[in-house]
Amino acid sequence: MTAERVLLFTCQGLSLPGILHPGAPDASRGVLVVVGGPQYRVGSHRQFVLLARDLAAAGVPVLRFDCRGMGDAEGEFPGFEDLDADLAAAIDAFFTQVPSLREVVIWGLCDAASAALFYAGSDTRVRGLVLLNPWLRTGAGEARAYLRHYYLARLLNPDLWRKIRRGEFAFGAALRGLLDLIMRAGRGARESARQALVPAASAAVAPAPLPERMADGWQCFTGPILLILSGDDLTAAEFRDTTRASRRWRRLLAEPRVTIRDYPEANHTFSRCEWRDQVAVWTRDWLRAW
Numbered sequence: 001m002t003a004e005r006v007l008l009f010t011c012q013g014l015s016l017p018g019i020l021h022p023g024a025p026d027a028s029r030g031v032l033v034v035v036g037g038p039q040y041r042v043g044s045h046r047q048f049v050l051l052a053r054d055l056a057a058a059g060v061p062v063l064r065f066d067c068r069g070m071g072d073a074e075g076e077f078p079g080f081e082d083l084d085a086d087l088a089a090a091i092d093a094f095f096t097q098v099p100s101l102r103e104v105v106i107w108g109l110c111d112a113a114s115a116a117l118f119y120a121g122s123d124t125r126v127r128g129l130v131l132l133n134p135w136l137r138t139g140a141g142e143a144r145a146y147l148r149h150y151y152l153a154r155l156l157n158p159d160l161w162r163k164i165r166r167g168e169f170a171f172g173a174a175l176r177g178l179l180d181l182i183m184r185a186g187r188g189a190r191e192s193a194r195q196a197l198v199p200a201a202s203a204a205v206a207p208a209p210l211p212e213r214m215a216d217g218w219q220c221f222t223g224p225i226l227l228i229l230s231g232d233d234l235t236a237a238e239f240r241d242t243t244r245a246s247r248r249w250r251r252l253l254a255e256p257r258v259t260i261r262d263y264p265e266a267n268h269t270f271s272r273c274e275w276r277d278q279v280a281v282w283t284r285d286w287l288r289a290w
Helices: 042-057 084-096 110-118 140-153 159-166 171-197 210-220 233-244 247-253 273-288
Strands: 004-010 015-022 027-032 062-065 103-109 127-131 224-234 258-267
Touching: 004 084, 015 042, 015 084, 015 247, 027 042, 027 110, 027 273, 042 062, 042 103, 062 084, 062 273, 084 103, 084 110, 103 110, 110 127, 110 210, 127 273, 210 247, 224 273, 233 247, 247 258, 258 273
Parallel strands: 027 062, 027 103, 103 127, 127 224, 224 258
Antiparallel strands: 004 015, 015 062
16 A cells, blocks of 8 residues: 655645545545544544545545645635535545546535535536535524433433432523523424425525535435434434434435444544444445445
8 A cells, every 4th residue: 555645735726735545556436535623634533544544455545635724724714515616626636646536435524524415416526425424403403403312311311310419400501591492493493384485486595494405415416325323413313303304305315325324322523443443344335335
């Protein structure tokens, strides 16, 4: 295996750094690791480094890089909904550095998975997606996830009842937080009902909610998708709740091209060695399957 090396490429006149893991010399498919949230190309717990080395050892070239405004990249971060230019520039550099490439798979965690969905359908070089705990956040969706998952777990936690018995539990603050979540969830339901009654011409003026725009991206992209969801993560919980409540999303997730892997014990960033390693195995096996 050829040693990994540093790349510098430009996006709209700004310099972006990347690390290339070459893989096999005749490899035709590569993996582009996209960074999400307040992270850079190493990833939480060095996950992106270790994943890239694992895939490269199996012959798959990998490029991980910093988007504008993140890590060592120049410029300001444009937000995950506006990373098309960054992804296009990274894929251009990837293909230049690995001439044998014919296609690329985008691998993204959290809002990087969302960014991948927004972009993939516009670039024929992108043939697959690996999406981990996609960011499908709305105010109402977040509130419902907290109510259904966080508060239920709290009620079953012995530490809570011990604090109550000792008089250490702040009932007032807890009640205010609970009422706020209930109100936010209720506002979201009312807003969804209101939007359903708005004429299409009027609705076109304002952007659709994030879950709808991500469904558009999913539908526009026709290649295989590997979806990995953690069990101990409110972002994944919100994704599950939102997609289960949507007929359109249920249909999209049931497509034969979609492979879903659930990891009940894992948290958002797959922080334990065994969780991280399992994600690498799932990714590697999925890449070999098509």
